[in-house]
Amino acid sequence: MLVSLKKKWNRRALKEKQYEKLFEPYIGTELVVLDTETTGLNPQKDEILSIGAVIIRDNKIVMNQSFECFVKPSANISKESIKIHHIRECDLLEAIEVEDAIRQLLDFMGNRPIVGYYIDFDHKMISKYTKQIIGSTLPQPTIELSSMYYKRYRKSSSYEFVDLHFDAIMNALKLPFLGKHDALNDAIMSAMIYLKLKSMPEYKGAFS
Numbered sequence: 522m523l524v525s526l527k528k529k530w531n532r533r534a535l536k537e538k539q540y541e542k543l544f545e546p547y548i549g550t551e552l553v554v555l556d557t558e559t560t561g562l563n564p565q566k567d568e569i570l571s572i573g574a575v576i577i578r579d580n581k582i583v584m585n586q587s588f589e590c591f592v593k594p595s596a597n598i599s600k601e602s603i604k605i606h607h608i609r610e611c612d613l614l615e616a617i618e619v620e621d622a623i624r625q626l627l628d629f630m631g632n633r634p635i636v637g638y639y640i641d642f643d644h645k646m647i648s649k650y651t652k653q654i655i656g657s658t659l660p661q662p663t664i665e666l667s668s669m670y671y672k673r674y675r676k677s678s679s680y681e682f683v684d685l686h687f688d689a690i691m692n693a694l695k696l697p698f699l700g701k702h703d704a705l706n707d708a709i710m711s712a713m714i715y716l717k718l719k720s721m722p723e724y725k726g727a728f729s
Contacts, residue, residue: 531657540627540655547632552577552664554636554715556707557643558606560594564645568594569619570608572626572647573704575712577636580719582712588629589705591616623650636664638687638711666690666711669718690714 532544555574561567574588591608593616603609617625626647637643640663648658667685674683674693684690691698691710694717699706 528660531660534656536654536656540657543627543632543657544660545632547634547661549633550578551633552636552715553630553633553661554582554708554712555630555640555643555647556637556704556711557646558608558704558707559646560598560602560606562642564642564649567646568592569622569646569650570594570598570606570613570616571704572622573706573708574626574629575705575708576633577712577715580716582709582716584709587705587708588626590622590625592619592622593617619650620654623647623654627651627655630661632661634662634664635659636666636711636715638666638690638707638714640665664715666714666718669715673718673721694718 528544532541535541553574553576555572557569557573558571559567559569569592571591572588576583576586591613593613598608598610598613635644644659644663652658667690670690670693671683671685684693687707687710688698691714694714696710696713696717699710
């Protein structure tokens with residue numbers, strides 16, 4: 522009920538009618554797998570430095586329909602944050618303005634559901650900008666990979682530990698690692714996790 526009311530309120534708050542399509546119910550089977558690299562872990566004060574996304578169609582990652590861009594930060598990147606995301610000033614020489622990046626991303630995603638590893642963080646980071654630019658947060662439904670993995674490897678008792686770190690999930694599912702701290706590669710690996718989990722008996726015939 523609250524989700525429905527929030528969606529209606531956000532739709533009325535739209536500044537540009539062209540984005541009403543984001544609120545339409547999605548009819549199809551495609552998904553968007555999304556990842557961002559940021560200056561920190563606080564959506565309220567930190568900024569997006571790069572965005573990567575891929576499409577899943579017919580249980581395959583559509584590599585020729587990927588999205589990747591670097592975003593100009595409002596200030597110089599601190600040495601501390603470089604240690605986390607490994608994005609240097611020289612990597613941002615061809616970066617674009619954040620508004621251009623967000624608009625391109627919205628066009629790429631459309632109203633498809635969004636998949637990601639701890640996608641709530643990426644959703645909040647991007648929604649901070651979409652709120653300013655188009656008047657609304659992202660309205661698309663999301664699928665959380667760590668929750669999918671937890672359900673697949675659910676604890677048999679309250680004392681059992683399930684490691685939900687990204688690397689641990691990749692290792693447990695025997696998936697190949699691509700380059701780290703790269704938004705597009707992380708999106709591709711997240712897509713591999715989704716497809717591997719979805720193929721397991723617990724998920725056959727289920728959306729998430």
